[in-house]
Amino acid sequence: MGMSAARRLAPMLANLQRIIAIELLAACQGIDLLAPLRTGPESQRAVNIVRAVSPMLEADRSLSPDIEAVANLIRNAAFDRVLQPQINK
Numbered sequence: 297m298g299m300s301a302a303r304r305l306a307p308m309l310a311n312l313q314r315i316i317a318i319e320l321l322a323a324c325q326g327i328d329l330l331a332p333l334r335t336g337p338e339s340q341r342a343v344n345i346v347r348a349v350s351p352m353l354e355a356d357r358s359l360s361p362d363i364e365a366v367a368n369l370i371r372n373a374a375f376d377r378v379l380q381p382q383i384n385k
Contacts, residue, residue, distance in 0.1 A: 313337075317366035320346050321359065328352045341378045345369060 324346045327335050335343065349369065350362035369375065 310353065313367040313370045315364055316370055317363045318359075320366055321350060321362060324350075325353055338378055342375060345374050 318385055320342070324343050327339070335341070346366055346369070349365040353359070
């Protein structure tokens with residue numbers, strides 16, 4: 297059973313990365329829509345990372361490329377820089 301579970305792990309991780317990407321995109325959109333209110337500095341760093349590959353949604357468009365771009369950031373540990381100061385405390 298262990299080998300079967302190991303073989304299923306890669307697709308499950310890819311799906312999880314996309315789910316987290318969608319959540320990040322939704323959170324960033326919400327933060328942008330609440331301007332001029334601002335978020336905390338750590339959250340703003342995460343927003344900046346996402347917005348570097350996915351601009352604010354201002355008109356209806358396919359989000360598939362944005363989801364994949366943010367999932368790629370997750371795969372490449374781009375958000376580790378945001379989380380690292382918290383881990384070392």
